[in-house]
Amino acid sequence: MLKLDLQLPREQFDLTVKTALELDAVWGIMGASGCGKTSLLRTIAGLEKHAKGRIQFKDEVWMDSEQGVFLPPEQRGIGYIFQEARLFPHLSVLGNLRFSIKRACSERQGLQFDEVVEQLGIGHLLNRGIEKLSGGEKQRIAIARTLLNAPQLLLMDEPLASLDWDSKAAILPCLRSIHRDFGIPVIMVSHSREEVARLADQVLLLHRGAVTAKDQSQVLLNNAMAVDDQHEPLLSMLEAEVVGHDKNYGLTVLNAQGNELQVHEAGLEPGATVRMIVPAHEVSIVLDDFSDTSVLNRLPVIIESIQARDDWHQLVTLCTGEQKLMVMVTRKSVDRLQLKVGMKVFAHFKACGLEVI
Numbered sequence: 263m264l265k266l267d268l269q270l271p272r273e274q275f276d277l278t279v280k281t282a283l284e285l286d287a288v289w290g291i292m293g294a295s296g297c298g299k300t301s302l303l304r305t306i307a308g309l310e311k312h313a314k315g316r317i318q319f320k321d322e323v324w325m326d327s328e329q330g331v332f333l334p335p336e337q338r339g340i341g342y343i344f345q346e347a348r349l350f351p352h353l354s355v356l357g358n359l360r361f362s363i364k365r366a367c368s369e370r371q372g373l374q375f376d377e378v379v380e381q382l383g384i385g386h387l388l389n390r391g392i393e394k395l396s397g398g399e400k401q402r403i404a405i406a407r408t409l410l411n412a413p414q415l416l417l418m419d420e421p422l423a424s425l426d427w428d429s430k431a432a433i434l435p436c437l438r439s440i441h442r443d444f445g446i447p448v449i450m451v452s453h454s455r456e457e458v459a460r461l462a463d464q465v466l467l468l469h470r471g472a473v474t475a476k477d478q479s480q481v482l483l484n485n486a487m488a489v490d491d492q493h494e495p496l497l498s499m500l501e502a503e504v505v506g507h508d509k510n511y512g513l514t515v516l517n518a519q520g521n522e523l524q525v526h527e528a529g530l531e532p533g534a535t536v537r538m539i540v541p542a543h544e545v546s547i548v549l550d551d552f553s554d555t556s557v558l559n560r561l562p563v564i565i566e567s568i569q570a571r572d573d574w575h576q577l578v579t580l581c582t583g584e585q586k587l588m589v590m591v592t593r594k595s596v597d598r599l600q601l602k603v604g605m606k607v608f609a610h611f612k613a614c615g616l617e618v619i
C-alpha cells in the first residue's frame with residue numbers, strides 16, 4: 263500500500279491528497295491541465311521539499327514532516343519516467359543501460375538485463391548512439407534504463423505525450439507488461455483517456471489539487487461527467503469473456519453479460535476475460551434489432567442519460583447489464599428517433615471498431 267496524506271502549496275491552491283493506493287495495480291492519475299498531477303508525482307518521488315504530511319510505502323516511511331523525516335529521492339527506490347527521454351547523449355544505448363546497472367541499489371535485486379532488453383524490444387539498438395534514435399526508441403531505452411535501476415515503484419509522467427502514433431503503438435504493450443511481468447507497481451499521469459484505458463486498472467481523478475474520484479478505470483472512464491475534457495475523444499470500456507474463435511472469418515467470439523460480441527481474432531484462450539475500447543463515435547443507436555446489416559455487434563441496451571455535448575451533438579449513455587456504453591450522436595438523430603431516457607434500443611458497432619486490450 264502507498265499511503266498518502268500530503269499537502270503542497272501551489273500558486274492557485276494547495277495540493278491536498280489523503281488516500282491509499284494498492285500496489286497490485288497500475289494507477290492512472292487524470293485531471294485537467296494544472297490540477298496538480300505532476301506535483302503529486304513529484305511529491306511522491308521526494309522532489310518537492312516544501313511538501314508536508316506523511317508518505318508511507320509498504321512499511322517504509324518516506325516523509326513525515328511532524329517527525330522531521332524526509333527521504334531523498336534516491337533512497338525511495340523510485341523510477342521516474344518523464345515525457346521526454348532523459349538519456350546521456352555521449353553514451354551508446356548499451357552505455358546508458360550499463361550506467362543504470364552500476365547505480366542499482368545493492369539491496370534490491372535488479373531485473374535481468376536480457377529480460378528487460380527483450381521485453382522492450384531494444385536488442386538491435388544496443389550499439390547505436392543516442393542521437394540516432396527516434397523519439398519512441400529513446401523512450402524505450404529510458405524505460406529499460408529505469409527498470410534496470412531496480413525501482414520498487416515506477417512513476418510515469420505523460421510517458422507517451424511526445425511520441426507520434428506509430429511510436430505510441432510500439433511502446434504501449436511494453437508499458438502494459440511492466441507491471442504484469444516485472445511486478446513493479448506503476449503510477450502514471452496522463453490526460454489521454456485512451457492511454458489510461460489501455461494501461462491503468464485504477465484511476466485517481468484530481469481537480470484543483472484535490473482527489474475527486476478514485477475507482478476502477480472502467481467505471482471512471484465510462485462516466486463521461488467524471489473525466490470530461492471536450493478535447494479528448496470519448497470512449498467506453500467493455501468487459502467480456504472469450505467464448506471461442508470463428509477461424510473461418512478470423513474472429514474471436516466474446517460473451518458480454520449474455521450478449522455475443524465479435525472482434526478481430528485476438529489470440530486469446532477461451533475463458534479469458536478481456537477489456538475492449540469502444541470509441542463513442544463508432545457506436546450507432548438502432549431502434550429495432552434488425553439483422554439485415556453488415557454490423558456484427560448488436561447489443562440490447564437501455565438509454566440511461568442524454569446530455570448535450572455542444573450545440574449539435576448529444577452524448578447518450580447506454581446500459582447493458584452493469585456496463586455502460588457512450589455514444590456520440592447528432593441532435594438531429596436524437597430528435598428523429600425520439601430518443602428518451604429509459605428507452606430500450608440497440609447499440610450497433612462493427613467488429614473493426616472495437617479494440618481488445
Ligand SMILES: Nc1ncnc2c1ncn2[C@@H]1O[C@H](COP(=O)(O)OP(=O)(O)OP(=O)(O)O)[C@@H](O)[C@H]1O
Pocket residue numbers: 271272273274293294295296297298299300301302453
Ligand atoms: N513550483 C511551483 N510552485 C508553485 N506552483 C506551481 C509550481 N509548479 C507548478 N505550479 C502550479 O501548480 C499547479 C499544478 O501544476 P502541475 O504541473 O502539478 O499540474 P498538472 O496537472 O500536472 O498540469 P499539466 O497537465 O498541464 O501538466 C499549476 O497551477 C501550476 O501553475
